[in-house]
Amino acid sequence: MKARLHIASIVLFVCCFGVNAQPSDPNHQAVSLPASSERPDASSPRKPSDVERLKRFEVGVHGTIMFQGDFNVAVPAFRETGVDYTPFIDERYESGIGGRFTFNITKNLAVESELNFTPSTPTINELLQAGITPIRRSSGGEKTQFLAGVKYGFRGKRIGVFGKARPGLIRFNAFESIDARFIVPSPTGGPPIDVLFAISEKPATFFNMDVGGVFEYYTSKRTMIRFDIGDTIIRYGAQKPRDINPTFTRHNLQMNLGFGFRF
Secondary structure, three states: OHHHHHHHHHHHHHHHHHHHOOOOOOOOOOOOOOOHHHOOOOOOOOOOOHHHHOOOEEEEEEEEEEEEOOOOOHHHHHHHOOOOOOOOOOOEEEEEEEEEEEEEOOOOEEEEEEEEEEOOOOOHHHHHHOOOOOOOOOOOOOEEEEEEEEEEEEEOOOEEEEEEEEEEEEEEEEEEEEEEEEEEOOOOOOOOOEEEEEEEEEEEEEEEEEEEEEEEEOOOOOEEEEEEEEEEEEEEOOOOOOOOOOOEEEEEEEEEEEEEEEO
């Protein structure tokens, strides 16, 4: 009787607890789920990359000032005839306004274009028509400058420092041109005794190149202050008649200060 009770107890134990036993399959592997604190939260915002944060476009306005090297055509024209004579060197500065558009390719590299306009200082013809005797050389009149090129450098959260190289064109509405030349030859065959020029003012367009630096301060995510400084190299090509008008190059310090929007 006791043996039967002992066997019944064993059968009852196996029925109650044996069903929960794990199979002894050697290929079976337990899989554990990560704790809730380690699970990725699909609803949390993804941190934007530097490229995504970069504002691709910029537009701005600025004031510009150019300290012009003397572009008196008589100076190189005298030298071409062999006369070592330098008249009064008339260096001046003129200010104007301008606008700029920039496309940022990366944080460091951008392409941009710029248009500047310098209102006219009185030309020689305007002074003579007003009955005023000119005391300076021609101012060149109104000037319109177009530049397009690249800038490359460092852009931080608040500041940017770049180098720039931007070729383009500059147009003078009253540039000096030699219409006629009269040479008094030397009887000994040396340099001429004197040279006289008949000069008038005409519209003219020349190649120019802006090489320099840019400093930017980002006042907010969408606004900025920009300062430019550079050497504007102007290649004054010979005017007609080309056989008596010289070709020469002048370096001019130019600075811009302005405000821009980024988007």
